[in-house]
Amino acid sequence: MSEAIRTGNAPRPVGLYPHARRVGDLLFLSGVGPRDAASNAVPGNVHDADGRLIAYDIELQTRSVFANVRAVLQASGAGWDDLVDVTVYLTDMARDFPAYNALWAEYFPDIERAPCRTTLGIVALPTPIAIELKCVARLRGEATE
Numbered sequence: 001m002s003e004a005i006r007t008g009n010a011p012r013p014v015g016l017y018p019h020a021r022r023v024g025d026l027l028f029l030s031g032v033g034p035r036d037a038a039s040n041a042v043p044g045n046v047h048d049a050d051g052r053l054i055a056y057d058i059e060l061q062t063r064s065v066f067a068n069v070r071a072v073l074q075a076s077g078a079g080w081d082d083l084v085d086v087t088v089y090l091t092d093m094a095r096d097f098p099a100y101n102a103l104w105a106e107y108f109p110d111i112e113r114a115p116c117r118t119t120l121g122i123v124a125l126p127t128p129i130a131i132e133l134k135c136v137a138r139l140r141g142e143a144t145e
């Protein structure tokens with residue numbers, strides 16, 4: 001048995017998939033990016049007159065994607081400290097790794113509690129975004145921050 005989790009506090013899925021799925025005491029999150037849940041805009045993106053993306057801000061995107069992960073965790077009865085494994089996808093490793101890595105340390109300052117992490121550089125992400133997280137968390141019966 002498993003339970004699909006959906007929430008209005010995280011960006012609308014771009015396909016037919018739930019924000020997360022609870023299986024026993026594990027929680028699997030779908031890949032989530034930095035789109036704002038209310039406006040659907042990517043924070044910091046700058047477009048030209050033809051709508052082409054001409055600039056983006058990896059710090060704003062990283063903070064926003066962390067906020068979206070937190071929203072899905074909370075909707076699932078979990079919290080930030082329940083994350084156990086995070087896969088991070090970046091579309092420009094050379095440009096964006098240093099800023100994202102510094103923010104990671106800000107959001108996960110304690111190595112004893114930080115989740116495992118794997119960071120991959122990939123060609124593209126949908127929507128379009130520069131960072132997406134794929135997370136696994138544990139459910140302990142009470143949400144944590």
Ligand SMILES: N/C(=C\C=C\C(=O)O)C(=O)O
Binds near residue numbers: 030034035
């Ligand atoms: N998880 C997927 C896309 C997420 C995009 C976003 O949050 O902006 C997918 O297509 O599988």
